[in-house]
Amino acid sequence: MTQDRADYSEISKVYDSARRLDKPHIEWWLKRLAEAGELGPGRRLLDLGCGTGRWTIPLVERTGCEAVGVDNSPDMLTRARVKDHTGWIEWLLGDAHAPSVPAESFDCALMSLMLHHLDEPLVAFRSAFAALRPGGVLLIRQGTLDQILDDPAHRFLPEAVTVDRKRTPFWVEVESWLSEAGYDGVAAETVQIPTVNSPEELLAESEARVCSVFRLIPEQAYARGVARLREYIEHHRDDPWLLKDDMTLFVARKPQ
Numbered sequence: 001m002t003q004d005r006a007d008y009s010e011i012s013k014v015y016d017s018a019r020r021l022d023k024p025h026i027e028w029w030l031k032r033l034a035e036a037g038e039l040g041p042g043r044r045l046l047d048l049g050c051g052t053g054r055w056t057i058p059l060v061e062r063t064g065c066e067a068v069g070v071d072n073s074p075d076m077l078t079r080a081r082v083k084d085h086t087g088w089i090e091w092l093l094g095d096a097h098a099p100s101v102p103a104e105s106f107d108c109a110l111m112s113l114m115l116h117h118l119d120e121p122l123v124a125f126r127s128a129f130a131a132l133r134p135g136g137v138l139l140i141r142q143g144t145l146d147q148i149l150d151d152p153a154h155r156f157l158p159e160a161v162t163v164d165r166k167r168t169p170f171w172v173e174v175e176s177w178l179s180e181a182g183y184d185g186v187a188a189e190t191v192q193i194p195t196v197n198s199p200e201e202l203l204a205e206s207e208a209r210v211c212s213v214f215r216l217i218p219e220q221a222y223a224r225g226v227a228r229l230r231e232y233i234e235h236h237r238d239d240p241w242l243l244k245d246d247m248t249l250f251v252a253r254k255p256q
Helices: 008-018 026-036 056-063 073-083 120-129 158-167 171-181 199-208 219-236
Strands: 042-047 066-071 089-093 106-112 134-141 186-192 244-253
Touching: 026 056, 026 134, 026 186, 026 244, 042 056, 042 120, 056 066, 056 073, 056 089, 066 073, 073 089, 106 120, 120 134, 120 171, 134 171, 158 219, 171 186, 171 244, 199 219
Parallel strands: 042 066, 042 106, 066 089, 106 134
Antiparallel strands: 134 244, 186 244
């Protein structure tokens, strides 16, 4: 039987060790998010679904902005607080659908790999809209359904496709929701850059089940899928497809 929600009290134990900051795509994303979010001293960032602060902390360290990180997992937030030495981040237990933050108090809101965890993305987009100052920017970093169906996680674990067809939106749906929520100038760019350093690193991440969908499928299906991935890597370790993911950066602005 599949479940509706992954247990982040378990994922938190392996999250940082598997998703390290030395990944080949991290530097590119940090620069792009800081630029698109217009982050810098005196600016305020709202990171919705911040997890262990994987993006929040380095963005604050690099840009000098202030930030609030919101997540509904106490375990993920505990790890974020331990890692945070900036003194410029407030960590809040809460829900991205209705974060307990003041209206019009942020210059940038970020949702990174969040949409498949939301029951009602449109509601969350409207909540972010309310939290943004006029002219503020919402950044969404997400692999949409049309992008992820043939990545390694889904090719070798077809049960993951079944789960993600129910919870992951298509590109056009995200753009439609953003417009409906009131944002102007919605733009989207596809990014394809290496996300792991080697096929063995991809396999290690899969075995650690950091990807939430791996915890939402039957145990036997998961074991079969990882075995297929391992066998493919043994025979095709030079296949560049193993190292890259397609992802989209959506940039939407609240009108002045």
